[in-house]
Every structure is written in C-alpha cells, then in structure tokens.
Amino acid sequence: MKKILLLSLSLLILACTNMDTSTDESKEAQISRLLKEADKKKEETVEVEKTVVTDNGEEVTEGEVAVQNKKSHKGMTRGEIMEYEMTRVSDEMNALQADVQQYQEKKAQLKAYQEKLQKLEELNNAGIK
Numbered sequence: 404m405k406k407i408l409l410l411s412l413s414l415l416i417l418a419c420t421n422m423d424t425s426t427d428e429s430k431e432a433q434i435s436r437l438l439k440e441a442d443k444k445k446e447e448t449v450e451v452e453k454t455v456v457t458d459n460g461e462e463v464t465e466g467e468v469a470v471q472n473k474k475s476h477k478g479m480t481r482g483e484i485m486e487y488e489m490t491r492v493s494d495e496m497n498a499l500q501a502d503v504q505q506y507q508e509k510k511a512q513l514k515a516y517q518e519k520l521q522k523l524e525e526l527n528n529a530g531i532k
C-alpha cells in the first residue's frame with residue numbers, strides 16, 4: 404500500500420511540474436502570437452462625428468475618419484522613417500491650419516453679426532425714446 408501511495412505521489416509531483424512548464428510555454432506562445440498580430444495591424448481607423456452649424460442655423464453632422472496607429476516603421480531606413488514622419492506631420496499641420504482658418508472665418512462672421520445686432524438695438528432704442 405505504501406508503494407502505491409509513493410508511486411501515486413511521485414506521479415502527482417511529476418504531473419504538477421509538467422503543468423508548470425507547459426503554462427510557461429503557452430505564455431511564450433501567447434506573447435509571440437500577440438506580437439505577430441500587432442505587427443499585422445498597421446492602421447486602425449476611428450470614425451469621428453463633427454457637428455457644423457450652417458449660416459441658416461441648421462446643424463449638420465459630418466462623419467470623419469481619423470487614422471490611429473500610424474504606419475509601422477519596420478523594415479524602413481532612418482531616412483525613409485524621417486521622410487514619412489515629416490510628410491505625416493506636414494499633413495496634420497495643414498489640416499490643423501485649415502481648421503484654424505475656418506475658426507477665424509467663423510469668428511469674424513460672428514463679430515460682424517454682433518456689430519449688426521448692436522446697431523439694430525441702438526436704432527431700436529433711439530426709435531423708442
């Protein structure tokens with residue numbers, strides 16, 4: 404009976420040590436699989452809704468697609484990486500400049516409307532007195 408217990412205990416210990424090593428291997432396999440998936444995924448797009456108010460006071464919702472997770476630099480030389488990043492940053496700056504220009508135009512338009520409103524209020528107040 405003692406021999407059977409000893410044999411079963413040794414088999415249990417052996418099985419437990421094998422399970423520990425097999426989980427480590429599965430973790431390594433999982434890490435390598437995740438790294439491969441990360442390399443495959445080059446660009447991820449996110450849809451952004453932008454609400455614009457027209458001159459008539461109507462709100463129009465526009466859908467935009469913004470690119471996240473820029474292109475991978477894997478296999479590119481330093482010069483190619485610099486060129487790619489400079490063009491990407493230049494494009495982003497141009498987009499931001501266009502947004503700033505649009506904001507300035509809307510601000511000027513709002514200021515003109517406020518001046519017209521103020522003049523109309525002055526005329527209205529002068530007519531009442």
